[in-house]
Amino acid sequence: MEWTKKERYKKIDDVSSAYMTELRKKVDEGPYRQTFHIQPKTGLLNDPNGFSYYNGQYHLFYQWFPLGPVHGVKYWYHMVSNNLVDWEDKGIALSPDTKYDSHGVFSGTGFVKDDQLHLFYTGNTRTENWKRIPYQCHAVMGKDNNIKKSQKPLIIDSPEGYTDNFRDPKIIEQNGYYYCIIGAETSNHEGAIVYYVSDDLEKWTYQQAIELKGNITSENQGFMWECPDYFELDNHGVLLFSPQGMTEKGDKYQNIYQSGYLLGNPLDFTKGVFHVTEDFTELDRGFDFYAPQTMTDPNGRQLLVGWLGLPGVDCVTDEFGWAHCLTILREISLKNGKIYQKPVPELALLRGKKNTVEIELENEVVIVNQFSARTYELQASFTNITGQYVGLSFRMGDKEVTNFYYDRVEKKLVFDRGQSGETSTAEFGTLRKCDFSEEELQIQLFMDESSVEIFVNDGLEVFTSRLYSQVDQNQIQFYAKGHAIVTATQWEIG
Numbered sequence: 001m002e003w004t005k006k007e008r009y010k011k012i013d014d015v016s017s018a019y020m021t022e023l024r025k026k027v028d029e030g031p032y033r034q035t036f037h038i039q040p041k042t043g044l045l046n047d048p049n050g051f052s053y054y055n056g057q058y059h060l061f062y063q064w065f066p067l068g069p070v071h072g073v074k075y076w077y078h079m080v081s082n083n084l085v086d087w088e089d090k091g092i093a094l095s096p097d098t099k100y101d102s103h104g105v106f107s108g109t110g111f112v113k114d115d116q117l118h119l120f121y122t123g124n125t126r127t128e129n130w131k132r133i134p135y136q137c138h139a140v141m142g143k144d145n146n147i148k149k150s151q152k153p154l155i156i157d158s159p160e161g162y163t164d165n166f167r168d169p170k171i172i173e174q175n176g177y178y179y180c181i182i183g184a185e186t187s188n189h190e191g192a193i194v195y196y197v198s199d200d201l202e203k204w205t206y207q208q209a210i211e212l213k214g215n216i217t218s219e220n221q222g223f224m225w226e227c228p229d230y231f232e233l234d235n236h237g238v239l240l241f242s243p244q245g246m247t248e249k250g251d252k253y254q255n256i257y258q259s260g261y262l263l264g265n266p267l268d269f270t271k272g273v274f275h276v277t278e279d280f281t282e283l284d285r286g287f288d289f290y291a292p293q294t295m296t297d298p299n300g301r302q303l304l305v306g307w308l309g310l311p312g313v314d315c316v317t318d319e320f321g322w323a324h325c326l327t328i329l330r331e332i333s334l335k336n337g338k339i340y341q342k343p344v345p346e347l348a349l350l351r352g353k354k355n356t357v358e359i360e361l362e363n364e365v366v367i368v369n370q371f372s373a374r375t376y377e378l379q380a381s382f383t384n385i386t387g388q389y390v391g392l393s394f395r396m397g398d399k400e401v402t403n404f405y406y407d408r409v410e411k412k413l414v415f416d417r418g419q420s421g422e423t424s425t426a427e428f429g430t431l432r433k434c435d436f437s438e439e440e441l442q443i444q445l446f447m448d449e450s451s452v453e454i455f456v457n458d459g460l461e462v463f464t465s466r467l468y469s470q471v472d473q474n475q476i477q478f479y480a481k482g483h484a485i486v487t488a489t490q491w492e493i494g
Ligand code: FRU
Pocket: 046, 047, 063, 074, 106, 107, 108, 122, 167, 168, 226, 227, 291, 311
């Protein structure tokens, strides 16, 4: 079918239940459905939203267009968990049903205050002439998980000097005041983050754009910064956002859009100046990662979840009526001026049958026949490394192979999905690399039906990607050009 504007702006109530049943069947019967990732039951999922801990549970929402694998009029869909692993489906949380969000309940965040979960989001609207007017809106969820939208938007349109690309509010509390940061595009088409102040979460006053000073290159910042987030770790400020329009530079910024962070001194919102100490660093080195958001949980952990997908590109599963999923949950920390990301330890709950091998590699390739699972967690440590490269192949068989290795000559980690099976984004290349020069290589890899997340050396680097391989391509092998000792464990999942 052709996704005309009319079709994209149909709401779920505008289609018959037979349409939804048919679509659901197509999704369920198609390949590549995930086993332990949050995925849409039909249609398209994009950004995680409203990630919070409230009333004794984790709440996670996501952007959803129910009717097909395209960016149509967005809803918020609600998932709840006690352990960040098992997610209960709570259905639609916010629908595009008011004049302030008629063309989409766009992204936003959660904020707990006075025993309520406050949800802040962008109401996307279009006039008859298709002029966009963004509203920053508010809703409140109580302990019964019922959500009530506020009658009036909090912020109408964008301030002078900014285009209608103005969205994705996030609330930060500092010294008794609330600050709302918003992703923006200036009239000169530069990415920016602006903020408002409030003392009651209701009346908001425009302040300014966050002023960036210090170690930051002003060129190559892109035209629009989406999904801003700000938090502090070990007395440093972290400004996280997803810039659109950066040009690629060596190994960097190879995906259609980026997401990453600036590190700096703690941001004083009464002044609005962010002194940057570390320039923009991509959070993820893989092919499919965007629009992450974080929250602090009751144990003081800073948790992160991202969209395991990207805007503006097709998805292999489009033909089966759905697209994209969320990442597994990560815990982030700061070490040596860099964000480290580790899968949350709760993911060990997924572990099933276990196999361990130890191999001494000497200029050879060793297939591990014991590792035969389709979906799994794999931990592998490469020690005593000498020579040119060490690595592994997975999702391998007579037709396909995916490679991840440490090139010690180039001093890089390399992820190669050139022969990984189906793809819809080959135009963006099939290799991803990043600098790496550690003595040892530790890998923690989560392989779901159609995605892989590879955490390297305790979260120093992460490569996140969709992989659409055939069902019988499940071999794993380790190799070294040179020498290495490999200890590896595979836990079946699912
Ligand atoms: C990021 C984004 C957000 C927006 C949402 C709409 O992927 O473009 O900026 O709020 O998606 O679905």
